[in-house]
Amino acid sequence: MMNSVMQHIRKLWPQKRWKKILLITLLVLTIVAASLLVYASVGMNADVITELVVKNPQGTKAALILYHPGVSSFSHDVAYAFADGLTSSGWRVEIATPSIGAPTDLSKYSLLVVSSNTYGFNPDKPTIRHLERIGNLNEIQTVLMTLGAGSAQESKQSLENTIQASDGIIVKSLLLYSMAPNEEGKSAIEIATQEAQQIT
Numbered sequence: 001m002m003n004s005v006m007q008h009i010r011k012l013w014p015q016k017r018w019k020k021i022l023l024i025t026l027l028v029l030t031i032v033a034a035s036l037l038v039y040a041s042v043g044m045n046a047d048v049i050t051e052l053v054v055k056n057p058q059g060t061k062a063a064l065i066l067y068h069p070g071v072s073s074f075s076h077d078v079a080y081a082f083a084d085g086l087t088s089s090g091w092r093v094e095i096a097t098p099s100i101g102a103p104t105d106l107s108k109y110s111l112l113v114v115s116s117n118t119y120g121f122n123p124d125k126p127t128i129r130h131l132e133r134i135g136n137l138n139e140i141q142t143v144l145m146t147l148g149a150g151s152a153q154e155s156k157q158s159l160e161n162t163i164q165a166s167d168g169i170i171v172k173s174l175l176l177y178s179m180a181p182n183e184e185g186k187s188a189i190e191i192a193t194q195e196a197q198q199i200t
């Protein structure tokens with residue numbers, strides 16, 4: 001009797017263990033998927049308020065760079081690479097993240113740099129919201145940087161349309177990828193720095 005019970009338990013044990021592992025795995029996957037969904041629908045479209053960063057305060061002309069910090073450091077790194085390029089050619093650069101904390105009066109700037117992430121083939125929402133807060137761009141010289149993993153052509157076009165509709169003058173519109181190759185095999189950071197150095 002005892003023996004047959006033990007055999008029964010031995011037969012059941014691996015089955016039960018695998019069921020438990022399967023259940024835990026499913027639970028973990030559900031939590032991860034739910035968190036990603038929540039982030040994809042809310043988090044990445046939420047404004048991020050940061051302190052205004054000023055680089056090269058003695059610079060002769062002033063530029064404002066707007067970038068929305070994404071999940072990765074990509075947008076931050078590209079924005080700061082562009083800032084480095086500008087400061088190396090004498091610009092004063094202010095860097096802000098599109099939010100209620102960012103400047104909306106552009107009258108003191110000679111250049112506006114808008115760097116937008118691409119989410120679902122569109123520019124990120126905080127950037128678009130901030131452009132709406134600014135309103136008319138009064139023909140300010142504008143550099144656009146559309147960032148993406150590898151498929152952001154539509155997002156670039158959409159950002160260009162938004163700027164043109166608000167009377168901004170687009171002087172450069174760059175498409176910079178984090179995963180797909182960029183022009184001439186250069187990294188997005190290299191391109192951002194070099195393109196900024198050319199702006200006088």
Ligand SMILES: Cc1cc2nc3c(=O)[nH]c(=O)nc-3n(C[C@H](O)[C@H](O)[C@H](O)COP(=O)(O)O)c2cc1C
Binds near residue numbers: 071075147
């Ligand atoms: C939810 C989501 C959607 C995305 N959609 C696109 C897309 O349509 N095209 C593209 O090239 N990159 C896409 N990306 C990649 C980001 O645009 C790219 O990584 C970005 O410039 C940096 O943002 P991140 O730091 O939030 O990833 C997407 C990223 C996420 C998280």
